[in-house]
Amino acid sequence: HQKLVLKMNLILATIFVFIFNLPFGYWRANVKKFSLQWILAIHLPVPFIITARIYSNIGFELYTYPILVGAFFLGQFAGKYLYTKRKSLGQSPLTSCLVMDLVRNN
Secondary structure, eight states: OHHHHHHHHHHHHHHHHHHHHHHHHHHHHTSOTTSHHHHHHHHTHHHHHHHHHHHTTOTTOTTHHHHHHHHHHHHHHHHHHHHHHHHHTTOOSOOSOHHHHHHHHO
16 A cells, blocks of 8 residues: 555656646746756756655655656656747747746637
């Protein structure tokens, strides 16, 4: 029973990390590479992910790192993909905020 709970918590934390990073990847795609905003877009989610690790009780076991790091970068890249896809489709005005762009276009 305990292992099942840990697996479910890891799955939920992984989904959270992926979704939480989407807007940050979107933001990162719209700013100059290696600028302060670019660095912030990558590093601001980290404290929230650490908090999610603690509150989900998955801890800091070695096997959780590849899963959550993978979800982190997939979320970042998916957010960047959303930005570049919307830009290539000519959807405007595009800002650095995924949420506002979605609200304005719908």
